[in-house]
Amino acid sequence: MTNVKKKDGKWFGAIVLSLILLFSLVFPYPVMADQTAADQTTAASVYAIHKTGDDKENFVIVIMGEGYTREQQEQFLKDATAKAQGLLKWSPYKEYSDRINIYAVQTVSNETGVGVMYGESNPDTYFHVQAFGKSCYFAKDGEDKAKALRAELESRYLDTGAAVGTIHIICNTTANIGSSSNALFSFSANSDENEQGDVMTHEISHSIGRLGDEYDKKMQGENISDTSDPDKIKWHKMLGFRGIGITAAGTETVFAPGRVCMMRDLGNPFCEVCKMELARRLNNRDYVSRQASVYVCDPEITIPHSRTGTLDRDSDQYRIDETNITKANGKDLEFRTVVQNIVDAKQHLKITFRITGADHTVKYEKEETYTVPPLSNWYDPDAARESLSVTLPAVTGLVSGDRLEGKIIDEDTGKILADNQTAGQAWSTVTIRYMLQNEDGTETTVPDTAPATVYVPKNSAYTLRSPDLYGYTCVGNSANQGEINITEDRQEITYYYRKNSEMPEIQTVPVRVTYDGKPHTFDIKQEDGVQISYSLTENGSYTQTEMPFYTEAGQYKIYFKAEKASFIPTYGEAVLEIEKASTSMQLTAKNDTVKGAGTVELQLCRQGIPEDAGIKVTCDVSGITLEEKGTDHWMATLPNETKTYTFTACYNGNGNYTGSKADCQVRVTADHSQTGGGSGGSSGGSSSGGSG
Ligand SMILES: [Zn+2]
Structure with missing residues (x-):
């Protein structure tokens, strides 16, 4: 071998x-000239910040550095890791933290910092990014270089078939800058506001969610409307739900769903409208092969309130749970969620709502079923969105100790998708480490990886997805099983690798x-x-x-x-x-000694010679004729003369068979009692025959 x-x-x-x-x-x-000189692969320049599953199954976020010199590469990895971890703390990124992979791509700038358009300072940086006001722009060939890196990642580094979802560029300056150019590129910097990645979270959400700024006058995205008509506004199915209403954005004629949202003020949670659209985009089939089928907002139980004017935190006072349940007496009590279908298939959902007393007697019970239309047009999410709600009219007799139980159930699978406890559920963290099992038996951290932190609902099962890393194959995990139950606030898991x-x-x-x-x-x-x-x-x-x-x-x-x-x-x-197949043959005479004139029989026996191959038999004495009598059988007539005859059979072979030869001898002794000589006696046949 x-x-x-x-x-x-x-x-x-x-x-x-x-x-x-x-x-x-x-x-x-x-591109990547600096890296390729030292290493033919991109491995040395790509760092896995957060890899929980296959790149094709997960939404891939790539962070690139701008204005980091060779000496500042460690700093870039620290900056990128801190901001990426900050991003994943915010819902809905948190809920999908197991469905997102984040990589940092190191590029080396000759000079530190970032350029300012029309400014005096324009350092020699890798992507030639320039700031204008708070916005960032590629100059020269910067955008092409970033796209070339993306192409290289997709063709050589990421798991087969994976696509980069979006690219965020961290500029190495403390200036308070940040912007999003389109779905592919967004920028932030090392300003104080962005220490935990808030600016990055805001800007990357413009790119991922195609969301608008809720403080701005510009019309963009599912969270900005140019109408305040509650029947026509983009989020009309969400009005009155969890603080979603109608309020002015950057001007009196442009509207946003609320006053508190990451897309308006940094450091605030995303509003429900933004969360839903981000969730839909994070599950875009163009980027993730294992998409979620439906997004379900955390349900809530409320007493009546304005559907358009109960904004963000104002909604808290209408929310009912078991601690303030008596507040609902005499009022309608609604259990509600809003769902977004993410796939091109109908969803059959059921919403159930029940109030039971401390003695388990059912005081109220109601349910509704809904068919949520498929997301058949990517650009029309509203058509695949549904508000699910059941209302118990004018409830009475509720006392402290009564239990509230609301569920959203997938009718096709029987699975509970969310309940009235979901919003307040405890989250645990699972820290994933990547360890290399060396040939000498030692273990070291897989190079160019950081531990990943995944958010998992406490008391649920977490599937260990055993992702491969570039150049390394996952060969097992510290739990020795495919799933772990998350019962602690913090758990750790180690994946083990072998170098390819x-x-x-x-x-x-x-x-x-x-x-x-x-x-x-x-x-x-x-x-x-x-x-x-x-x-x-x-x-x-x-x-x-x-x-x-x-x-x-x-x-x-x-x-x-x-x-x-x-x-x-x-x-x-x-x-x-x-x-070639080898061949051989034997030629035999029935009688190899003959007295007097007569005929001899010759028989050929073939070995390996194709049956249809013609074989010639010749005699070394001229004038002797051979008559073929059936397959591989000849008769030779010999005269009454003492002589030895050699007969030769020959197969010339062809492209697939070797040739072969065989011969035999017949000795004739003259019989003087026979009259005449020559070729007489053809009819007798018997060599000993003769007339006396
Ligand atoms: Zn928002």
């Missing part, structure tokens, strides 16, 4: 060639077989997950995905390219030889 290694220079050449092609076609400059070999392991064995009329192919063995493509010529393109089969004898060679996600491609060749 031969263990095929790289052909020196070939893979390197192929990578360089593909990079040149990529950048010459799309980007007219080399640098290139896919390919083993080839030269194949040598004998022609047998059946197809044969090469022997190339690969490990799981390796994809091989083939070329019939040494410097050809690897366009064939199936190994070719050959039947005819000959020598064959194939060139292959083995690829695996996160690996350097391996090149090699394999050989197949189909040898």
Whole structure:
């Protein structure tokens, strides 16, 4: 067995060639030059801040640094990690913290800081970002460089098939700047406000949620409206729910759902409208393969209040729980949530509401079922949104000690999606560590990783998703199981890794077989997950995905390219030889000694010679004729003359069979009692026959 290694220079050449092609076609400059000089892969420059599952299943956020010099790379990783962890503390990122992966990509700027448009200071930075007021813009080729990095991440670093959801650029300045250009790019800096990532959270939510600023005059997103008509406003199905109403945004003619939201004032929780839209976008099928099917707002129980004018924290006074239940006496009591369908399939949901006394007697009970339309048009979330509600009219006789029980149930699965306790549920943190099991038995932290913190509802089960890391395969976890019950406020889990070999392991064995009329192919063995493509010529393109089969004898060679996600491609060749089938034969005479003239019978016995192959028999004495009598059977008439005859059978062979030869001898002794000589006596047949 031969263990095929790289052909020196070939893979390197192929990578360089593909990079040149990529950048010459799309980007007219080399990206990642600083990193690629030291390391052919992006591994050295990408740092996993938070990886809980496969990149294809999770929403991938990439943080890049601007204005960090080579000496400031550690600082960049600290800044990026602190801000990313800050982001995940905010709902709805918190709820989806197991469905988000965050990476930091290190880029080296020649000078520190960030430029100011029309300003005197314009340091030589990697992306040439310039601030104008509070907003940040790429200058020169900065945007193309960022997009090239994204392309490289998607093609080589992330798990196969994954797409980058959004890119956030942290500018290394203490200036209070930050903005979002579009869904792909947002910016923040190292200002005091952004120490815990609040500015990043706000700006990245513009990009991820396409949300507007609730303090601004600009119309953008699901959280900004140009009408205050409660029937026409974008969030009309959410009015009166958890502080969602109608209030002025940056001007009297532009409206927002509330006065308190991260999209209005940093450091505040997102309003329900923003949370819902962020949740929908974090589950966009274009970016995540395992999307949630429905988003359910934390339900609430309330007494009557204005549906348009009960803004944000004003709603607290109308909320009813078991501690203030008597406040509801004489009033309608509503259990309500709002749901957003995220998939293109109907949802059948049931809402149930029950009040029981301390003795378990049911005082009130009501339920409703709803069919939530599918999200068939991505740009019309309202059509796939529904307010779910049951109201108990004018409840009476409620006393302290009564129990409230409201549930939102998926009718198709029977699963409880949320209940009246969800809003106040306790959250636990699961800290995930990534440890490398070295060949010498020691354990070290997997390079370029930070522990991830996932938020999980206390007393629920957490599925351990065992994500692979770039260049490392997950081989187990500290719990030795696929799921852990979260019962503590803080729990830890360690995933164990082994380093992948640098290139896919390919083993080839030269194949040598004998022609047998059946197809044969090469022997190339690969490990799981390796994809091989083939070329019939040494410097050809690897366009064939199936190994070719050959039947005819000959020598064959194939060139292959083995690829695996996160690996350097391996090149090699394999050989197949189909040898000609060997043949042989025996030629025998019925009688090898004959007296007098007569005929002799010759019989041929073939070995390995195709039946349809014609075989000639000749005699070394001229004038002797051979008559073929059936298959492989001849008659020779010999004269009455003492002589030895050699008969030879010959098969010339062909492309698939070797040739062969055989001979036999017949000795004739003259019989002087016979009259005449020559070729007489053809009718007698018997060599001993004769007339006396
Ligand atoms: Zn909002």
